Amino acid sequence: MKNIKLTLLACLLLPIITFAQGMRQMEPKKNIPLDSIRLSDPFIMADSKTNMYYMTGTGGLLWKSKDMKLWDGPYRVTQTDPNSWMGPRPMIWAAELHEYKGKYYYFATFTNRDVKIDTVKGNVIERRACHILVSDKPDGPYVPMQDPTYLPANKPTLDATFWIENGKPYMLYCYEWLQNWNGTVEKIALKPDLGGSIGEGKVLFRASDSPWSREKDENGKDRPNKVTDGPYVFQTKTGKLGIIWTSWVYNVYTQGVAYSASGKLDGPWVQEKNPITPPDFGHGMLFTDLNGKQLMCIHSHKSVNGKYIRIPHLFEVDLSGDKLVVGKEYKP
Template identity: 35%
Template sequence: MRLLSLMSGALLLCAPALAAPNVPPAIASASAPLTLPDMPLHDPWIIADRATRTYWLFTTNQPRMTGDPRLGIMAYSSHDLKHWTRPAVVFALPKNSWANAGAWAPEVHRWRGRWYLFSTFHNQDAPIPAVGNREGIRRSTILAVSDRLNGPYRLVRNGAPIADKSRMTLDGTLYVDPHDKPWLVYAHEWVQIGDGAMEAMPLDDRLGEAGPPRLLFNASAAPWLTPADKAKGNLVTDGPELFRTHTGTLLMLWSSYQKGSYVETLARSTSGRITGPWEQLAPLVKHDSGHGMLFRRFDGQLMMVLHRPFHHARGKLYVMRDDGDRIAVVREAIDLDGETHPTD
């Protein structure tokens, strides 16, 4: 029970899983006419809501899909992971915000009885300090809250960045340690520091900063990063998500590049603690695929969703296996998403 509650985005799945609803295809396609190839999305985040037996997929708002031009987050919904409703905006950034672009990497987490939305926004015209001759702009993960999973969400602390605004904090995720203490884990942007990093910052009960950030690892720690990537100076860290296996091993999904192609990969804490040390494992999925996250279907099966390709991205589902010391891809869920690309 406790181990599942440590999986980001799966806080509803601590109770025994139930079987997926038996929805006749004709009814499902009428009420939810979209399939994943129809659904433009980056950085997908899926919550399996047992209370309504609904899967919610959060991503950056696409006005052509919602008819809503505001900068923010939209959500698709499904009862079977195959047929999806047209999306609706669940959060819109107020016009008086410090940011004017972004709405990247939305994540929704249950904390202290409410739903919290983490997402990354930026402002190209607001410089911040950078390392050496690099460029720094304001890019930060901010927080919004709602009493309902499907929103609407409203800003916490008027949209102030969770971490210090002088740090380019990308793709922030919530991790709750075995002592029930929350942490913000995020990618410290290569744009600002060159060798992108993964960092963790302790939070208080209101999900505000409670101490200085700690370096977990740099992108250059991954042995599969190639000289071509390094020569460009673009050592990217993207999309962290924490997962504790059935044996208690703490893993991190994250993304970067290999030979110019996006990669979904895995790191492992050798101590079992968020502070590491962290060792890098082999990539899970290549072929310009990444920014994945894990969730469980209502029948208990571990799943991963990511986007592919990086440009004009669509959602891609995988059936996964918890091997105790790592996770592994079992198969592509082509029965759900219709894709046929190879997994590695």
């Protein structure tokens, strides 16, 4: 029971703590080393048009860099509608930036803490959903598009990411474990301009499919952890389709990987037996830097004096074979 409580508490409080940290850091600064930035769920877009790197994550803020060694920021880049379901001051988690057909898109999780949609096993669930904003520039401002919602209002979703299959755009996301008690990774089709969703979501895999994540049930017995977090889709040079995603091994934040047996989003998805990154690292993403080097951006996770600290890190990766191979930590 102790490990269950630790896991639940960590998942509930980490985004709130990090968001609050982000809200305090509103005065942009210059030349900040990467390891001096406190940021959950970091995402780096290498933009060849501006020859710059743009980093975002939880908190709704943006950092810029020419070399990934030193960063300027943070900058606030979102302009949400206060009259929308998000409310006047939504919490923003796990933001991603994607260039698509000449525009830039901001995939993120928005939470309106004033609206409660459900209570499950004593947990009050707030209105939380994935949404997409758009801009003509990588550093924003990012504003809403036409459709007011992308996913059902009574379903808490988070950690949206982007993938194109056979020329059709999709959003992948997690259906949060707080409601279904067995988190999922799902996909939903998007309109050609990403301005809304098409149809309903489809489950790709569930938290319980994981052979490596662990927690204790109410009787103290081992079982797969219920959390799905931070999915990111990638393809190796041989055409193998994979998803990295994060959960817990008891109270250790951990990232694993699954591969599609069909090479398509519909799977079936086969989970690798072992995690792919060191303990206490998670919510990773993959990108190619402006010099052609393949990297993983991920955050470390540790508790310092009772507070959770998350710091962005870079790791070298090899995608030349059938599977993702994570190498040593990379220092720009």
